[in-house]
Amino acid sequence: MDDTTAPAEKRMRLRYPGRCRECDIALPANSEAIYEREARTVRCLTHEQPKLEPTPVDVGTAGSSARREFERRKAAREQRIRTKHPKLGDLILALSDEPQSTTAWDTGAVGEERLGRRLNESESETCRVLHDRRMPGSRANIDHLAVTPTGVYVIDAKRYRGRPQLRIEGGLLRPRVERLIVGRRDCTKLVDGVLAQVQTVRSIVGEQVSVRGVLCFVDADWPLIGGTFATRDVEVLWSKRLLSNLAQAGALDAEGVGRVHRELSDALRPA
Template identity: 65%
Template sequence: MDGGTDEKRMRLRYAGSCRVCGVPLPARAEAVYERATKTVRCISHDESSPVEPSVARGVDPDLGDVVESGTPGASARREFERRKAKREEQIRTKHPKLGGLILALSDERQSTTAWDTGAAGEERLGKGLDRLASDTLRLLHDRRIPKSRANIDHLPVTASGVYVIDAKKYRSRPHLKIEGGLFRPRTERLLVGSRDCTKLVDGVLKQVDVVRSLLDIDVPVHGVLCFIEADWPLIGGTFTTRGVQALWPNKLYPPLQADGPCTGETVAEVHGQLAYSLPPA
């Protein structure tokens, strides 16, 4: 123990930063955990003589945590390239002389181009999100869910909580269809055009549960389906189903920048926890 019962010297489970000098503290580094403020500090700092952030160890206070934010759409882009290369190899092996011509005159399978479309949507939204980055809006992109083949597209950690965002590059109009009510159970279905995409909501809810289970700090966790290039109406259009918001990028950005209960220190700590638990895909 260090400095009394409210402090504990320990090895960090998650990456963080010293609240006194701002030095990044990687996971498993020794530090002092302050229970009262739920922050950490370097073991070299005596609380009786605090140090100004701009002076301590010559640290730039704007440096922030050393966390790999990830590359938007990276795993989807790799899968597209893998499938494309595999098809090309198969065609050239089967048709040594005409392989090039066949490839030039034929289209990729829809199952392959879907990965290209998905990657493009994630890349586009990722660029928009990155422009918003600040001390109270930290980002993680394309994070792998442990023990699963699934990934989370975007994870902004903000003053108003964590946003679990699934990006979809669909062109038809998303809308909510509600059935039942008075005499039979009420059901909600997410449709994109005439296509039933309710399973997308199920997927986001599972991701929200994963994120909540990884946090030891009580912060709001919001589920979002962000449709890029969809046929949204001029007025209205956004909706919420089973707690998951359905919207487009320009409707997403304002709530991410809004004030909320999380301080900059909390945002940094949560960001570090999620970066440690959800590695880049």
């Protein structure tokens, strides 16, 4: 029975003499040639098909979509003010600040850009990254992805002030509820967002590859000792600790890391 999983053609030494299908040159036994499995014909090495190099992976640009949204909102506000106040528009813009709803996009972009640079510096054959990937069927995006020997890290970068902490409510008599608090801000919904991203990535790479969710607070008030924790399987940490985790040994070799990296790049386009 033919092996249907065998390649369509392969380079080999001929057991019997033959002739090149392309130029009809004689090919003696024990000479190297290209065997065409389906047609059972051969070609001389002059007609060997060149190996096509895979297209480079577009790793994306960290913070690009947040930066574009900030610039869009800023330009729209400037246009509105200049249209409404043709003579005083420049003065009003010089004396007024951007609204918080606009500056939040700049703050977020800076956090993603800063972490993205550190991830790029850590890249190697066994640590490959992607930035700012679009979530299929959603307006949301994934800030960063890192593929390492231990699996895939889905990383949400945040630039919040204050100390991250896990607050647990309920227990014996009431349902246990975990809340992520940063300073005075309740950031529990961020965990829900990361879990949705993890589910999307897991649907692409399958159950054989570990997928971990990470919330990385780049400007938070972290303690000198300890400080990291996990809530609902999402790790909460800072940049240096994240990079240390990415360097851990695991089951995937460089080839496996590259394969998963390309699968994610093909499925999740740059935002």
